[in-house]
Amino acid sequence: MHPNDPSLRSFVEVAADSDFPIQNLPYGVISTQDDRRLRVAVAIGDHVLDLGMMEDAGLLPRVSAKPVFRTGSINALMANGAYGIGTVRRKISELLRHDSPTLRDNEALAKRALIPMKNVKLHRPVDVPGYTDFYSSREHATNVGTMFRGKDNALQENWLHIPIGYNGRASTVVVSGTPVIRPQGQLKAAGESMPTFGPSKRLDIELEMGAIVGRATEMGHIMDVDEAQYSIFGFALFNDWSARDIQQWEYVPLGPFQGKAFASTLGAWIVTKEALEPFAVHGPKQDPEPLPYLRQDKPHNYDIRLEVELKPANATRGTIISVSNFKYMYWSSAQQLAHHSSSGCSMSVGDLIGSGTISGPDKGSYGSMLELSWGGKEPIELVEGGTRTFLEDGDTVTLRGYAQGDGYRIGFGEASGQILPAKVK
Incomplete structure (x- = not known):
């Protein structure tokens, strides 16, 4: 029988709502x-x-x-x-x-x-030689662009033609459960003429999925989308923590750097691409049509329900602040990887491809606090009282996700981290 067969049962007892039935085996x-x-x-x-x-x-x-x-x-x-x-x-x-x-x-x-x-x-389940993060949710890019440039200029001219990405920091990809120390960096407040140095005041999360590359390529080799899909071993939950105030001051003209380099949390379980095959779906219609090397006619997105829980240090219950889905991504992981190789960039076994923040069509499905609080102007209500615009010391953020099958679910466990105070000298 095929390992994905819904009728399979294990001699190990598995609850109906378990993330880890015999059809999964992450x-x-x-x-x-x-x-x-x-x-x-x-x-x-x-x-x-x-x-x-x-x-x-x-x-x-x-x-x-x-x-x-x-x-x-x-x-x-x-x-x-x-x-x-x-x-x-x-x-x-x-x-x-x-x-x-x-x-x-x-x-x-x-x-x-x-x-x-x-x-x-x-x-950490995988040695990560290289890490690249993308910016591939149209809803997320539109929300952020609207905040910073206005509704008419929300998407940059290149966004609908190319999966936008940057090379991240593999050395600080950590496994779920690893505490995250609040980063410090240069900050420049509105109206001030000079920057200062100190702890980030706008510490944020990014709800993502990480694709794990399972096949090495030589420098100069260019993959098409089908080969790129074949080269992905599996997926894990991924939180690319972001210091928005550090990022805002540093990102022009070369993009994110220290605002993203301090920590990225990878879930402890890698779900194989094979286990996810029953949940493959087509992504949003791409208009204009991508250039030939990025065109895909197969379903390379996945119907995976995702949620974000925020729990303050002294709370007895956390608050689900977002419920989203991986299927919303405009650019698929296969397209991201194909584009990554299009210059002849070699890939290594274990390379990590971050999907970019996963945001859906309504506010409850946004994948960052920047969007959920709309730049800090609309505080997020917590179930035990209090609010958040960005993360405070002691807060624990936990990502969860699963694809629902016929009588079973393919889950990813958790990707969790608690914020610790900055190490100020």
């Missing part, structure tokens, strides 16, 4: 108190299956001359190509099926290899 990297070595695992219900242990037991296909699940990241698996990746996923699915005795009836191995999620520490 990859992550774990350690435990008893074994601090990093190894690759997949999530199943509220457990993880230790693939390093399964590999040692000879229960997984050998896709490489060397072990791939005890390397501390999923990069070694991805480097073996689509055939090897698909073979491994099919075997893991088979081992976890309710009617497969190999693991189910091996009580000693199952007890060691199936670890309660609460007992593992999750690490």
Whole structure:
């Protein structure tokens, strides 16, 4: 049976609303108190299956001359190509099926290899050689442009022709749960003649999805959109934290720099592109038609419900401040990657492509506090009282997302981070 078959059931108990049914099997990297070595695992219900242990037991296909699940990241698996990746996923699915005795009836191995999620520490799942962030939601770009340039000049002339992007900072891509220290930088208040240096006062989030590149290319090689789609291994939740006041002063003429370089939070679970195939949809109609190298006739967007929760330090409940969907993106991840290669730029296994802020058509679906508070003019109400325009110290922001199937959902877990005070000397 195909691993995506909705009728599949696991011998591991999985709640109906779990992010991690047998149809998902997302990859992550774990350690435990008893074994601090990093190894690759997949999530199943509220457990993880230790693939390093399964590999040692000879229960997984050998896709490489060397072990791939005890390397501390999923990069070694991805480097073996689509055939090897698909073979491994099919075997893991088979081992976890309710009617497969190999693991189910091996009580000693199952007890060691199936670890309660609460007992593992999750690490960044992928080594990230390079990170590029895009600006590909028409609603987001229109909202921000309207605030800064007025409604008639909201979109720049190039926006409908080219996926706008910039090279981000891979060294500060951190796994969900890592605290985020409030950045400092140059700030220039309206009406002031000189900038000052200090902590950001307009710290923001960006609701994004990260596409993980699973195939390396040589310098000079140009991908079309179909090849780019083939080269994407999977997706994760992604929050590209943004210091709007630092960004506003620095971005002319070369774009974002320190206002984006301090932290970007990646979800701990990478959902494979194969698991998302049932949820592929066509994106918004592109008018004018893109240049030939960017044209796509296949559904490269995904129907993934996304939400953002903001929880102040002393709150007992968080507030859902945004509910959006990945399907809204004007430029798909495949188009972004194709454009990235169009100059001959080489790509590496593990490269991260940030979708850019995902905003929908109404205010409740905007993907940044800049939009939700409309530049700070319309405070966001919190469920336990109080308001926010931008983030305060102690606030925790959590992204969640899932694609809803027939009786199951393909979820991504969480991408969460708490804001800590700036380290002022």
